[in-house]
Amino acid sequence: MPDSNAPSIETLNEWNRTNQLPPWASMNSWREEAYPMLTEAQGIYMWDDAGKRFIDGPGGMWCVQIGYGRAEMAKAISDQVMKLPYNSPWSSASEPSTVLAHKIAERAPGDLNNVFFTTGGSTAVDTALRMVHFMNNRLGRPEKKMMIAREKGYHGSTYLAASVTGKERDKTSFDVAHDLVRFLPDVNPYIRPEGMSVEAWCDAKVNDLEQLILELGPENVGGFIAEPILCSGGVIIPPEGYHRRTLEICRKHDILYISDEVVTGFGRLGHWFASEAVFDIVPDMITCAKGLTSGYQALGACIISDRIMERITGPDENVMFSNGYTYSAHPVSCAAALKNMDIFEDEGILEHVREITPYFQERLQALTKFSIVGDVRGMGLLGCIEGKLEDTSGLAADKKLGALLDAACERRGLLVRPLINMAVFSPPLIITRAQIDEMFDILEDALEEVTEAMGA
Template sequence: MLTENRNPGANEPSAETLKSWDREHFLHPWASMDTSASHDHMLVDGADGIYLWDSNGRRYIDGPGGMWCVQIGYGRQEMADAISNQVMKLPYTSPWTTTTEPSAVLAKKIAELAPGDLNNVFFTTGGSTAVDTALRAVHFLNNRLGRPGKKVVIAREKGYHGSTYLSATVSGKERDKTRFDVEKRLVHFIPNVNPYMRPDGTSVEDWCDEKVADLEKAILEVGPDKVGAFIAEPILCSGGVIVPPPGYHRRTLEICRKYDVIYISDEVVTGFGRLGHWFASKDVFDIEPDMITCAKGLTSGYLPLGACIISDRIMEQMSGPDNVLFSNGYTYSAHPVSCVAALKNIEIIEREEILERVRHNAPYFQERLSALSKFAIVGDARGMGLLGCIEGRTGREGSTLEAERDLGAKLDAACEELGLLVRPLINMCVFSPPLIITREQIDEMFDILEKALEQVSKELGF
């Protein structure tokens, strides 16, 4: 735990030097190319529990929980020991021709935790490659079954599924400017499912009917013989913690079954405890999908690891008497050190009853979140489990994207000044703190949010 200003030794670079090297040589994810050489990222120098310390010794609540991933919190000595021991025992072996105890045990454990007949685990390097693997499995299956045209993926606006070519293709964050190509022939987007966006006078039930109809309409428009899969996050997290209306997931799964469309549940964020269960698909939304993708909370961010979990039903169709290779894989698939980190992470979550703790604390977390709607600057305060989003509004008709970005930036800066990190998304800020957060720390977090909202409201004349 860091509590004092960073005081480098004679041979250690200063904070200013490190930031200079960062600006000159480190191209960050989602970097703004017109300002990448002048950015001033916070230099994080230590962490413990739910807190981070910067190089000046200032403490912050880690509102985003890393990148939706630090479930068990920072500073776990037993995690460090498990990782260290495995490094010394066996740091790496090829997943093409060998297996290891950690990967075999973890695959069995994930199969036990996953719902229904999802018993087949393909290990990847993270969430993007887990989604990429799921989509390639759809291609493989339909090629094998003699249906080479059944490849189109139905995806949702505001959905985010990753940064590889295929996973980016099915991501629908339409307000992000990009100069990257995607494979538009392989995707068809259906409209925003966010209940906050429904027209005045439209009930949540009617909105759900409309959104379910969007999926069936899209399948019929593209052609059931051409639609291979539907990919959906249980909660659209990077899109702004969008919680679809009750019953939506179950009804869309029924439509997928009707038209022989594979249902991929992207649980990269919601898996491993974020909603108080190992997986949200069955326990929260009452569905048993054909595939589940996961990452992030699988290791609590201590090491990179992802997985694509495939049902027995789909595996039976992918298998056959002829020797056809599923030629998909990564050098670091089933990395033994990452697998040990995942096993230790699961052990800690089970031993400390963290899932039960999330279910206990979530109602209070959501109560404090909902109370933020009292601010006129807040258009919507929504969430589920230990996920939350504040969507701000400028109060002006026809507000510009620039005005909304300004609002989000002001709220982000005010929170940071008060000791809370949030993740700004245009006019929204989202948060998914470590699952070990206590009730007292929930109050600390929302007290800061309230102060920040008061400050920004005054700045913008609300």
């Protein structure tokens, strides 16, 4: 029975505009933005206040791996709330966090056996960056602090994580720690010069890292942070062999390699982690979040190698790794992550992703038939459409195509994530072949409309 005291949709929309500041809000228009008011979700679908159904193309924010409406998740969360809703991680441990740390360590590559729980991806990245600084201070190398990151990389919104984020077309008035980071040029093979092979492009991109280290001085460079796939940058997949070769360079110069798997971890590419299984590397640290709980609770983790822990641990002085959060290792979030992993294993979700991926990528590649599509790229259940326009006047022209495609898809019942002249998608991992067809049929229909609207 409906709650007669519940506010109306009109009231909720007014409160949203008046009182709630959303992420990435445009300061010239945010109070006029009409955000869809979503009311429920099930499987891969969401419904708005008017009862319209949408396919959740972005999978929430790259995260709703097991889909919506999972009663077993609700029960696991509820049971933990009633059993132990909170404990201070400064002075106690809980069964959920202890078991979860063990299960993650079992599935992480190599000697990454030490799990530090955070509140999400940004704080996981901050923890990894602080670990670089902490280790080098412990080793008597206080000058070895510089981080190397990449253009188009996204690592979070906290101060340090934002500082190593390289989305150069995002206009911002926030400060970042310019003195702690230098960026490598875009690694996207799509932009390589005409006539250059992908292999030669890989050589050039690997050389970019080596030369920057030499320019800065290896004694000043503490870490290199890299997403296996630059997801928010437009699902950019570096050329084959790039990750392994850049890791070798980092090892040569005693630079810590951080693999930011906040998106690619927990099934997006059909494995618990992509670093070793897909890209043949065992980094020094892995950051994860998002799919760790399938978005049902907020949780992140920084997974640290034994090699690092051995270097920072010693009897010489009582130095604490004084990094932590009130909600680190939150027992309810950890219980949700454990149930999420149980669902993965009980339902064979990783195997399903590996099985369904070729068809997903086949439908994606077919979109190159549209004249306004410059490139399509993807891996696993990740995809990106990059538009190609005659109008090269700037950012506003690029954004027009992304906005048109977003609107055309939304009218047809598909949510995508527009990124300037691109649309990216990462649907829940439970998506079926028939639902993949439903999704790409809408995309094709929307691209036909936008092609005509753009006069292409």
